Amino acid sequence: MKKRTPARQKAIELxxxxxxxxxxxxxxxxxxxxxxxxxxIKVTVEPKEQKEVxxxxxxxxxxxxxxxxxxxxxxxxxxxxxxxxxxxxxxxLIRVKIDEVDLSNxxxxxxxxxxxxxxxxxxxxxxxxxxx
Numbered sequence: 001m002k003k004r005t006p007a008r009q010k011a012i013e014l015x016x017x018x019x020x021x022x023x024x025x026x027x028x029x030x031x032x033x034x035x036x037x038x039x040x041i042k043v044t045v046e047p048k049e050q051k052e053v054x055x056x057x058x059x060x061x062x063x064x065x066x067x068x069x070x071x072x073x074x075x076x077x078x079x080x081x082x083x084x085x086x087x088x089x090x091x092x093l094i095r096v097k098i099d100e101v102d103l104s105n106x107x108x109x110x111x112x113x114x115x116x117x118x119x120x121x122x123x124x125x126x127x128x129x130x131x132x
Contacts, residue, residue, distance in 0.1 A: 078131060086122045103129050 005013075021027075036043065056064070068084075071077040083093060092110050100109040106129055107121045124132060 081128065082124075082132065085125055085128055088122055101132070103132065 018028075018031075068077060068080050071080075079093070082088075083090065086108060088108070088110055095111065095113075096108060100111065102109070106124050106126055108124060110120050110122055112119050
């Protein structure tokens with residue numbers, strides 16, 4: 001059995017050969033599609049197994065809300081209520097700065113993490129303003 005060239009070295013050789021071409025992702029994708037066909041390589045990608053979505057029962061939801069509303073741990077209660085009242089993601093909440101919370105207008109500015117993305121204003125309930 002013949003020894004194969006290491007993958008990194010083969011990639012370097014191919015890169016040197018292809019460097020003079022006007023390359024982009026779509027072109028390379030097509031080249032490798034034809035290369036797989038020419039070498040008779042079968043693509044064997046098995047679909048991922050779908051996980052069954054768990055939907056809590058009405059009773060479980062009620063127990064959850066009771067636990068949140070009756071919590072003695074103020075910090076956790078405020079965090080959970082903020083997520084519930086605003087619908088923002090956990091990752092967005094942890095990036096919120098104090099100056100982005102406008103209590104007078106009852107809104108929070110959520111800064112976009114994408115390049116060129118737009119920030120958005122998320123309302124908070126008037127009654128939650130004091131707690132926040």
